[in-house]
Amino acid sequence: MDNDTFKARIISAERALTLPADKTLLETALDAGIAYPHGCRSGRCGACKTRLLSGEVELLPHTRFALSEDEREQGLILACRAKPLSDIEVKWLAQETVSHPLVKTTGSVAGTRRLTHDIVELRLGLEAPFAYAPGQYARLTFPGLPARDYSMAPSGRDDELVFHIREVAGGRVSAAVAQAAKPGVAVQVEGPFGEAYLREGHTRPILAVAGGSGLAPVLSIVSRAVAADMRQPIHVYFGARDRHDVYGQQQLDALMAAHPRFSRQVVLSAAKGETAFRKGFVHEAIAADIDAMAGWKAYVAGPPAMVEAVGQVCRERNLRETDLHADVFFTPEDGSRASAEAASGG
Ligand SMILES: Cc1cc2nc3c(=O)[nH]c(=O)nc-3n(C[C@H](O)[C@H](O)[C@H](O)COP(=O)(O)OP(=O)(O)OC[C@H]3O[C@@H](n4cnc5c(N)ncnc54)[C@H](O)[C@@H]3O)c2cc1C
Ligand code: FES
CATH class of the missing domain: 3.40.50.80 (Nucleotide-binding domain of ferredoxin-NADP reductase (FNR) module)
Structure with missing residues (x-):
């Protein structure tokens, strides 16, 4: 075995993977096409919480919201923050997953309008169907700009996605959206992603x-x-x-x-x-x-x-x-x- 790689068994996906030591478990799993539950990819939301059944990982910095001390002691890790130190065996915690297919398609800006002084509504017409659960998000790439994640707002149409984008001071993408998103501009759309979607079977408040x-x-x-x-x-x-x-x-x-x-x-x-x-x-x-x-x-x-x-x-x-x-x-x-x-x- 190469010193810089380890083996991972992902029980929830019934898959075995080779993990480069310098990548997180989540990065490698997503690159391999595994629908590993995740959200922020930066140790802030807890959506990628995973039980480490065997082996060792280095956990990169994360918030206590995403993973508490107690949870760490109980053998939980965050896949987006875990770099392998040995061969590992893991099982993700998310119980329910939605089964909308991952789609990479091109959308075309249908229009924008201001919702507040710093939030713009963006409507994207779509070439291909894009099914998602309410609460999920898509990764958008505007021409010449890096990809960013934006959550779908209600649209009311099957052939259109709606987003609310807040301009972050000094932000590379959000600040450019009002200018970059002229009607007809092509935008790459990838998704749906995210675990914070409505559980329709739940009956309590x-x-x-x-x-x-x-x-x-x-x-x-x-x-x-x-x-x-x-x-x-x-x-x-x-x-x-x-x-x-x-x-x-x-x-x-x-x-x-x-x-x-x-x-x-x-x-x-x-x-x-x-x-x-x-x-x-x-x-x-x-x-x-x-x-x-x-x-x-x-x-x-x-x-x-x-x-x-x-x-x-x-x-x-x-x-x-x-x-x-x-x-x-x-x-x-x-x-x-x-x-x-x-x-x-x-
Ligand atoms: C799952 C998910 C869903 C998201 N959905 C939405 C959405 O529906 N609407 C939306 O407006 N945004 C959403 N975001 C945030 C969005 O993806 C970008 O992070 C945001 O638009 C900033 O990108 P930027 O390129 O303009 O700024 P960047 O160039 O990435 O960042 C510029 C600076 O601002 C800081 N920064 C980044 N984001 C914020 C922030 N939100 N508040 C304050 N400072 C920040 C960075 O640390 C950096 O210092 C979502 C993010 C995630 C992970
Ligand atoms: S994806 Fe949000 S904590 Fe890992």
């Missing part, structure tokens, strides 16, 4: 929390829950900085009118002056409103700090780890790999 453009997947999830006649209480919390960051309220109002147990709260963390909305951080509002979450499901999408804080509140209220489904909106470190691919036209 739902907590759905969005920060900023995290409303895109949250709207998809709760719209589908209402359309599918899921009757349990559905509590939506939308965190934003100030009034000019609030959007999507008409869609939420329509859902509230259509579902007798639907509630929504807007919470502003940096509101200037008087406002009818609540003030403070969204996790504080949830902590004040909800005492116990055993048996609930929580779907959370938005910036890392918000997702982490909401996750903490949910755990303190006895939400099970397997019922917490989060997407952390951040560019993973292997975004640089995507940059290189885009630059080389690969």
Whole structure:
């Protein structure tokens, strides 16, 4: 055996792989075409949580939200953070996986419109069918720019995907989208990806929390829950900085009118002056409103700090780890790999 490679047995996929020592388990598995459950690819969301049945790995830095000390002690690892130190045998934790086929296709910008001063709605017409579960995301590549992940908002059409893209200050892709996404521009679309999708078989209350453009997947999830006649209480919390960051309220109002147990709260963390909305951080509002979450499901999408804080509140209220489904909106470190691919036209 070469010193720089090890063997992995992935029980959940019934596959054996050769692992280069300088790559993470997730990178190698995805390169080999294994549908390994994952989300952020950067140790922030916990979607790739895996039981290490034998062998040793080096765990790269990750958040406690994604993997706690206790979980590490119990033999859990994050596939996106694990580099092999020996031959290993692993089993991923995700129990349910959706079975939409992975598609690589080309979309064409059908239009954009401003939702807030820094969030743009992007509509992409598609050449090939692209099935996904509400809450999942796609990897988009605009001409000359590195690939980035964006979650699908409700679209209402089979031949069109809708995204909400927030301009991140200094960001390579998001800041360019308003300019780059002119009608007719071709965009590569790959997906669907993600584990934070609606579990339609679940019957206990739902907590759905969005920060900023995290409303895109949250709207998809709760719209589908209402359309599918899921009757349990559905509590939506939308965190934003100030009034000019609030959007999507008409869609939420329509859902509230259509579902007798639907509630929504807007919470502003940096509101200037008087406002009818609540003030403070969204996790504080949830902590004040909800005492116990055993048996609930929580779907959370938005910036890392918000997702982490909401996750903490949910755990303190006895939400099970397997019922917490989060997407952390951040560019993973292997975004640089995507940059290189885009630059080389690969
Ligand atoms: C699973 C998943 C789903 C996502 N869905 C959405 C979505 O629906 N809508 C959406 O707007 N974004 C979404 N994102 C985030 C998106 O993929 C990009 O990370 C984001 O648009 C920034 O890319 P960029 O090229 O503009 O910035 P980059 O050039 O990658 O980063 C520029 C700087 O900003 C920092 N940064 C990166 N992201 C953020 C952030 N979110 N907030 C603050 N600082 C940041 C970086 O650390 C860096 O310092 C999602 C991310 C993931 C992993
Ligand atoms: S923690 Fe590994 S994919 Fe998010």
